[in-house]
Amino acid sequence: MREITLSQAVNEAIAEEMRRDPTVFLMGEDVAEAGTPFKVLSGLVEEFGTGRVIDTPISEPGFVGLAVGAAMTGARPIVDLMFGDFIYLVMDQLCNQAAKQHYMSGGKLTVPMVLRTNMGATRRSAAQHSQSLQALVAHIPGLKVAMPSSAYEAKGLMKTAIRDNNPVVIFEDKLMYQDRAPVPEEEYLIPFGVANVKREGSDITLIGTSSMVQVAEKAAEILAAEGISAEVIDPRTIVPLDEATLLDSVKKTSRAIVIDEGHQSYGVTAEIASRLNEKAFYHLDAPVLRMGAMDVPVPFSPALEDLTVPTPEQVAANARKLCAGELIHAA
Amino acid sequence: MREITLSQAVNEAIAEEMRRDPTVFLMGEDVAEAGTPFKVLSGLVEEFGTGRVIDTPISEPGFVGLAVGAAMTGARPIVDLMFGDFIYLVMDQLCNQAAKQHYMSGGKLTVPMVLRTNMGATRRSAAQHSQSLQALVAHIPGLKVAMPSSAYEAKGLMKTAIRDNNPVVIFEDKLMYQDRAPVPEEEYLIPFGVANVKREGSDITLIGTSSMVQVAEKAAEILAAEGISAEVIDPRTIVPLDEATLLDSVKKTSRAIVIDEGHQSYGVTAEIASRLNEKAFYHLDAPVLRMGAMDVPVPFSPALEDLTVPTPEQVAANARKLCAGELIHAA
């Protein structure tokens, strides 16, 4: 199968959906001629024109608000938010407006919009351009949240998001834009709420989101060399969350580590870990471990930044301990 | 001891600190003559004048931004955010600016400010005036988060918050403003990160935040009548979190329920429950249960709204099952 970059995958998904459905349009800062700073959207304005690929002023709350209104009245906007860190600016439009319209109107209004943005540290972009803020939106009822872990997921989830009748937030890892993966030429969609078992195993379950899927896979390889069989699962969407697949795996392996690049405290790992603990408790041989990013603003200095994000070695080390029955926290 | 309302307690705390420290000032919508819609700040403008009790335009991002700047340069602002639901509007100023200044400046800048706001449903205020959004700010390193459960805590925590050299967010339950509790005449402060064991017990630990402390206490009474001894703990601040006290209790009782009025998924209960699971795993006789608000926008209709928030009866019912060794989720 051909291999394309995550960036190309996103571009293809959007182009295909814009061809299919004339109500789909794109807006954001420097999305047209510049094709975004990461060049993910290059070529779209040439095909679809400035009417459907719209460069906006630097008005994140404003243009997300416009997207909500356009979505409520018959269009399907895709909004590009240049950095995930700017999601703070649009929280009101996203969480008070987009997320709640359908419910507040008793099901009469719908907001079919996609907010695509990014996450991920270790790019030397410092505290305001490196955050992974998926936990914030996952907490708000009415928003769906997708976290593609490769070009394949990026394309399939994006297409599903565009056709979904709800506001969907997609977090792409900005460090993965140039990563290649096999992506079929033929059209496909990836349904929301269906986790992907990336690797089967029997001793421990490693659940990773986005970039942390790769970290989990590398950890699994390290562990395999030592005779520990790790199952790696990518939930793909954290809302909806495919609890059943995760529980099945954990019931089988009886151990789990949850890895996510957002801050650990009050983050994504807490939700997944506590659901596993709650619902697979009697199958667990060890506590479910969580590995999020450190609870610190992301430091600029390379000497510090790399310390803040979970690595395959750390995951493997923790898995090793869990499998050996060692205590990780004082009992 | 005299009893005063939570509203009076907050008012006293602010007045005392404003008398003590001339750099403390208050700003927000209708905080002066009107004393806020909940009348919590009545009388302060009369004592301290419009120079220190400042009515702002309806510009939440703007005036929170002003508070950050004032705090960075030598003042100690207390910002009044009329409804906790408006926190979405100020997330950038709070989380990208206030929370990170100290770290990003390598410890040179500080932001000693207090954002006081509220939470709590069942007031028939519908989806945009009823949210309990503490999980959002608790996730962001650099912010402290206090959740007073009575007039006593409201006063002691507010005074500590004002003297703290970091941005502190205080969520008051808007349904508790008229609730009375004993509050000493003498000055006292409640340190952050020190949980309060409200009631001792041996069979199960009920951990509640803010309004849910009362729910837990009522549940404990129901349970006591049935011979189940519940310990009730109020963490008082969720950042910093007094993990030690919670762990000690759970290690003793070997069962726990965590109750918070924010949405359950990706919420406060997930963090607390997963820490207990992780660090007290080998002491647990049953999975730690979580009871948050339903994952739905808060409905207006009284027939629906009351269903969304945990009640003492539900807590008691779950506690009963845990203590009886019944499975709550299919195994």
Place this chain on the structure above:
Amino acid sequence: MAKAKSNSEDYLRMYRQMVRIRTFEDNANQLYLSAKMPGLTHMYSGEEAVAVGICEALTDADRITSTHRGHGHCVAKGANFKEMFCELLGKAEGYCRGKGGSMHIADQSHGNLGANAIVGGSMGIATGSALRAKLLGADDVTVCFFGDGATAQGLMYEVMNMAALWHLPVIYACENNGYSEYTRTEEIAAGSITARAEAFGIEAHQVDGQDVLAVNDLTRKLVARARKGEGPFFMELMTYRYHGHHVGDINREYYRSKDEEKDWRDNRDPIIRFRAYLVSEGIVTEEDLDAMNAEVERDAAEAVAYALDAAYPDVSEVDMHVFAA
């Protein structure tokens, strides 16, 4: 008064709609005072000429966005009393199945995209609706209602900039009733509100919001031009709310005087003024108007009675409508 609509049918409909709003609000207030309504609500009484003058210049295909003080907009855009009272009481037959309530009342069928409990919160939505019209080649116009207090929200400037850059068919209708909550507009708004729109190259008008014909006349002209791609426009409508900020705001003297309230009620009431005009122009008799008022009152009483008896949504609805299928 300015002449706007040319036939008496239109005039009478405008009169009737203003009376319907006033009557709706009187009933809503009574429901609150008699503890039959859950929560609080914000009365539109006094501002009727604004909603009616504007909405009577719109078709059902045109959209509006509304505010926390939204009953007037909802009625003016064509909503029924029954579904409205049901909504205010949290009943299943309400426009939003009781899930929205007063602050989120919406009426899709007549193009009312909904009230909003976030001050200024609908400015993006209104502008986005206009962007959609332009994008999909529709010729509808969207009117964004908001208060003077909402001009302090940065969102307004962000969306006006985009509306101006892209010539969107949106009309910003600022209902300047002199107060935001318990604070006078002068204390929270520096400079000039219309100049703020003009700075973005947006044509802005100030109009007497108590004169339904003046409002309607101006709106009709602007709507026609907006349909042709000459938008956006901005209107500042000078008006007054008779009640408190919300129904519970009873003792108001610390922020505004009884004399001031009396002056507006007695000398600038939009319904009294229009009524006098209709009668003096010979368009209708006092008796006919009284009959119309009585009929509206009966309608309202019936709708209230219906809503009081109507069923709450079933408990199973609590987690319905979080996501659309």
Place this chain on the structure above:
Amino acid sequence: MAKAKSNSEDYLRMYRQMVRIRTFEDNANQLYLSAKMPGLTHMYSGEEAVAVGICEALTDADRITSTHRGHGHCVAKGANFKEMFCELLGKAEGYCRGKGGSMHIADQSHGNLGANAIVGGSMGIATGSALRAKLLGADDVTVCFFGDGATAQGLMYEVMNMAALWHLPVIYACENNGYSEYTRTEEIAAGSITARAEAFGIEAHQVDGQDVLAVNDLTRKLVARARKGEGPFFMELMTYRYHGHHVGDINREYYRSKDEEKDWRDNRDPIIRFRAYLVSEGIVTEEDLDAMNAEVERDAAEAVAYALDAAYPDVSEVDMHVFAA
């Protein structure tokens, strides 16, 4: 050119500061091109007269807030090369112990409250600093630097409104360099930027940002008036950035022409212009200026060498400074 500071010492310091900024940026760019600098950075070259003209009108007690394009402001407000280069390279001796980097460089000691990676993000901070001054009875003034692109952020209008209402000692300095990222200002800003400030009752000036004396003269007048409580003020400074949006933005022809860049560099360079003025007025000789340039270059080279060798923060610092004691 307008006369501003009256003695040659001041002039020479302004010249020197402009050269220091240009030299700093040339070195930073080289560090990027030779892959010695982590991340990206935004060059201030071309805009030197803005930062220097303004900051030379301020004392150390006066504050500024800066932007993602912040090296110029930092140098102009009095910072040292050594701590600056250390910060850009993530070293422990940097102004922020390497934790902030280029986009968050701050220099407390000279009143620089910091660069900001959120466009417009410091507008609240600057206005809040001015509020603090008023509140505590201090007479310092705060200057808020931001780009033309930042005028699209609603926050600006919110804080200008409050600054105007409360007469705060803040000066909004809009560096209009014609572009925000890869987009021309005309495409993203409707109407007039100065009119937007004026609509709030704020006195606004447009000034040639390539003329350091004109900038300094205007700023000195406005600062003096702001100290007396006559603020706030707004300045739009017409300027140009020579480099790309950031150091990695090399192929720029799709959004602006080489001719345009050449025209600004050749005909409007603030340093060349000021140099010619200083020489023609007989204030200094070409030789003296060359010597000054050479000295600045040596300083920079030394600081770069120092920073390259300097130590990274210890790993134990990673969770230090999350909370202040």
